[in-house]
Amino acid sequence: MAATVLTSLSTSPMVLHPSSAPTVPEPAARAWKEVLSASYSSSTSGNWSWDASDQSVPSTPSPPLSNDNNKNFLLSSQGDDVSEDVTESTHFMFEDPIPRKRKNSMKVMFKCLWKNCEKVLSTSSGIQRHVRTVHLGRNSDSDYSDGEEDFYYSEIEVNMDSLTEGLSSLTPTSPTTAGPPPVFPPPFTDVPHSEHINMNGSQSHAPTLLSQSAPSTLCHIRTDHAYQGPVTHVRTVNIGEKRQPAASTHTTVNKNHALITPAPKPTPGTRKPRGEAKKCRKVYGMEKRDMWCTACRWKKACQRFTD
DNA sequence: ACTGCCGGGTG
């Protein structure tokens, strides 16, 4: 039976596909590919032709299309980088190497979510500045941002035809920005379908202290020990944060939001964020172990290169 | 795979 099928296929490769496809597409496809490679006697790149053909067709016929937005609302506990996961999970499925951008003329706009404000801007920076100046009452000229504006606008897609203008936040704009490196290199840019803040209306509690996870406020520039070699790189410490000496030195920024986040760390065990800075083991190597500090030799917390 | 180091051993 199989032999007859194969022979018939080899003669006319186009015959097969429509009949027994729906239940088990996979073997059929494989057979087809084999037939193709056989008949065309092109040993290599049999499958690449497939990709090419697939690419030519604009609408992928694959049934398991992305199921809209899987709305995970677990972000209320700790916002921060949930959003990134969302974008990841939506298109991590096979195929679709291009991260499903706007197909025809979808444009990303940024809409202010403030009480009665309906302002829509085309750039994230614009909406941030709007929120910052108009609603938060910040100083207008300083473009300092602590990320709080993120909670007052959402990203929406507008189906406007024409003008495929450069998408603001994704393209690095012009290289003219010579000043300090962008204080706000946003990890946000995501939120596939708004749904970032609820609490619309009823702004009972003062909105200024709602900043949960303001990433940029925690950026520190620390010079590490630079023990061997000039390690010149800026390091950003995120919410893990080092453990301050508990003397409640609230630095200078206002990050007093203990009333919203129930569990500051998702893992209560907390095994210490793993300090950085090379320790004796790394610095001296396994050989020359006798140059390590004693703690390192005993596999304890390093004493020489503390964090 | 590698590193840092906690917890638990041994003498």
Next chain:
DNA sequence: CACCCGGCAGT
């Protein structure tokens, strides 16, 4: 105590 190591967790 000093000393060592298994094994975990983070990179």
